[in-house]
Amino acid sequence: ISYVKSHxxxxxxxxxxxxxxxxxxEKLNEIYANSRIFFSxxxxxxxxxxxxxxxxxxxxxxxxxxxxxxxxxxxxxGAYAYDGENKWFMPPYPDPxxxxxxxxxxxxxxxxxxxxxxxxxxxxxxxxxxxxxxMSVVQQVGAQKGLLTREQIEKYLYTAPGDFKIKxx
Numbered sequence: 205i206s207y208v209k210s211h212x213x214x215x216x217x218x219x220x221x222x223x224x225x226x227x228x229x230e231k232l233n234e235i236y237a238n239s240r241i242f243f244s245x246x247x248x249x250x251x252x253x254x255x256x257x258x259x260x261x262x263x264x265x266x267x268x269x270x271x272x273x274x275x276x277x278x279x280x281x282g283a284y285a286y287d288g289e290n291k292w293f294m295p296p297y298p299d300p301x302x303x304x305x306x307x308x309x310x311x312x313x314x315x316x317x318x319x320x321x322x323x324x325x326x327x328x329x330x331x332x333x334x335x336x337x338x339m340s341v342v343q344q345v346g347a348q349k350g351l352l353t354r355e356q357i358e359k360y361l362y363t364a365p366g367d368f369k370i371k372x373x
Contacts, residue, residue: 242271
């Protein structure tokens with residue numbers, strides 16, 4: 205955190221694991237406060253916050269901890285995002301066949317969204333990239349098989365069905 209504070213050009217992404225979540229929000233308050241973007245699933249956000257709430261409320265409460273952008277995944281239902289001004293819901297990219305295993309879908313969404321942001325894409329487009337890679341990963345076993353290249357992601361986006369659109373909520 206001291207590095208991030210002394211280098212404001214660094215865009216810190218935080219996706220806590222089970223251990224970090226178990227520490228509680230208060231112990232990690234500086235991490236949340238210095239995060240450019242935060243990722244978790246709905247259940248993890250509820251555990252961090254100690255509440256059961258609708259996704260829209262969870263977005264606000266997580267952002268109140270400090271991250272500039274909050275992205276919450278909801279498994280095969282899609283993902284939610286909030287940048288302090290706009291809230292969005294992104295449906296999943298349609299699976300070409302039934303998912304084989306869901307391990308790694310959230311990691312694929314988070315890492316690909318961050319990569320797209322680093323490439324200069326806006327948040328709305330970056331989340332689409334993440335959803336495409338999440339769809340691909342669930343077709344394989346594990347968190348790395350199925351990860352797509354930039355060109356493959358762009359091809360999926362080019363041929364995406366008409367209803368694969370991010371929606372303001």
